[in-house]
Amino acid sequence: MTESLYPMSPATPPELEATSGSVTFVGSGPGDLGLLTLSGSRALRFADVIVVDPDMDAEHVRTLVSAHAQIRCSKGDGDTGLILRSIAQGLKVVRLHGGDYFTDADADSVLSEVLSQAGLHANVVPGVNRWSAALSYGAVTASASFAALDAILGIPAAQEWPSAATLIIRARGADSRSLAETASERFGRDGAVLSLQRMGTTSQSSELTTWAALTDTDDAERFFIIGPGVDDSHRNRFSWFERKPLFDWRIVVPRTKDDVSSLVEELDHYGATSEIVATMSIEPPRTEQAMEKAVRGLVDGRYLWLVFTSPHAVTAISERLQEYGLDSRALSGVSLAAVGSGTTEALARLGLVPDLTPVVENTTGALANEFPAYDDLIDPLNRVLVPSADVAVEPLLVGLGRLGWDVEEVTAYRTVRAAPPPAEVRDDIKTGMFDAVVFTSATAVRNMIGIAGKPHAATVVAAIGPATAAACDMHGMHVDVLADTPTFESVAEGLARFADRRRADQVSAGLPVTKPSQRKRRKRRKVVEAGQ
Template structure:
């Protein structure tokens, strides 16, 4: 009897490759489609180390810049790497600096995918050809100069006479040969006084632009220690930079700002600082832990379910999180708040409550603090309020302002420790050294505890560092620790604090310009006197 042949195994389906342009450097220049694909990727193949920061956790990151032996990959080797990962059935996202089809290796890699029968797509990105000059405030054309040409210098042999007559030239990979390029253009008839702008690491907060002429650019670029990657623009349009420079003139441009909070707590503040040109670095100074005795919270939550309270007052997002975790422990959800009134000390806390599907009934319209909440809290009325008790879950180190204020209004308060705040572990040694030696341009203190804890775990900031405080109490604590307070927010809000620092930076920048001096960051100009001890 003839046996049936063994069934053939279906070949493993091929994966898919997305060639995604990441722009010149600023992560916020990613397209919506690029962000979607990066989030959906199984494997991300990068070409620059900083691109790893664009990849979410859970996605395998493969270095496409160097091989396992540490040598730089050739274009062909990188193409084989892309194909090999796609053949595993994975969705491969190949992150390409700038635009995938503009002066990049992506076309060769895409051709290799096509040859292997692997589906692919191209997601355009902002090209450094246009993006970097735009961030430098240099248009490539205007009404008087309508032509521009891109010349990739590198190791190529360039006949500069072919390009000298073009209104604007955009030179790529020209740093090492800028003297030769300038001499070639002058010899071909271009005026030695033709303006030139060379911008390195464009669109990042390390962006630096040197403005010169064809006659002097080689010397000026060397004096400024210009290095690749850089984009060089040659032409009369460079003169417009004086009026159009918008990025490098931001009030906190290039400032390194220390925020003594966790990344989760300071996400909005980081975005605000970034809008002013600063880079924020978070150093957690406190760690949130459960209360030593959870019975108090257990009793309060049971009382909440049984109708013991008229109000629940949240004074922080951490308090919201603590109550939510306790609810989950008991199998409860937001419906347990039915019939209760909810108060939030400020907009940030109200936002944390809203993620639970609940809208706060009371949020201070003025000062967003315990005092501001008390000022707008309605007094207890026996006719209108069936219950006179308030549930107040908060930190173990909270002040008594809210409790005392509510009691004066006739309310009984169950002041419950929902979480404890303890001092965090010290930051890494390089961060501590940067704090003490003035490598940070500013520190933003958002509470008295952040002052005490930062000094405790990392030491006092250097005398040159700008100290910004969210309110008078925080400022007083800073002064008690020997720090000179330079900036004080008009309202106790992190966003207002960032705005106040930006105003300080703008005034400081103007003072430099009016004095005819180069604009230096605080970390670049060390005062002779130190802070008071």
């Protein structure tokens, strides 16, 4: 009998044979969790347990997983037991790694152990490997032959290095000098090398230098690239990452009650790092009786229409239904109206589609103008429920009343000013350590100044519209960027254009390219009292 060229699959242990649990090893990065593949994102979305690298941002991971999922920090070889026990309990596990399991020589050994024991219950989703990423983030075009050397596992002798026109070397920053000494034997002390630090992050830095000039840095991962594509004349034509207009800009985004995640995504696209400062907090109503009565009325068929004016109103009604053991199906006999794309998206997450949304303008007044009039021959009821904040939506209430509807407004939630951010954030705002601030409403202007103080004069101020700009002026802030249209996309693009012009002005004046936060700071004068 001829022996098969393909080894048999590992046998599944008896304790795992009857379980529906599984494990998926997902690669991502490097440097950016946004490089997850669609398959990796899908695995995270349905996972019950996610084991992440120790240096991975767990809060970022939390935004990609379901609400019930547990996030655990990797303990190296100790992960094997956790993964196998979770599979035996019927849970879906994801081991999330900031790279690619098969091309990272130092990836933990848990992969091989679990694959040998989990059998049919294991899967691997490849990530972006560090070697090709180094070429892309360094804006280096690979030659016909290129090779990789992982010096983190040890620096081989010069004669053992790979022979290729383009060579990518991964090492620890603390070993840079030792690596340079060996490289000098092979390529000469004056050989050109591209040094890449903090690859794939908004603080990435690349430098064209020589082996003789290399010095040790911290112990973080560092990449070196040699070959015909590393010269500045070539890279300046193709550089895309570090030349983003807002690259390495630190931006503060004051948030009121509205979600600003799409604004942060737009700013990220231009290379910025955003920090959201909550200026408003959503609280339940002071008394619950009115909401209880309103939800009972919805279930009992008291209302023909339910009008949502914000995503928070959707959440308030949904949570109340859940308390009664109900879900969105309880609203099947009620017509739904919604104001704003965020509100429509909140309904979509519940599997609901509004019957009416404003076409001309996303405001409560516009909804009233487009709302159908009550017709006693067609409409079985004339009651409309409007769950909203503790601030009345007068244009909507008045407009619906004129159309013959009996409108009942109920306080579903309250908006209150948020607690001040941490002292370090307040200090950074006041001293100009943020490069820019993006205001999305006049309320955001007032609330941020109230809880954190006014931004430093050197900080670039961007406003989403004229009313927001007027609020900035009223508080003594010069508006540098005014969005062409009142959208997140427009204000982010306006800020990027401003940064581009600022960079061009610095270059044309022969000045070094700096960020607004990199201004010269005046030294404080020491006060010498008389007589001393």
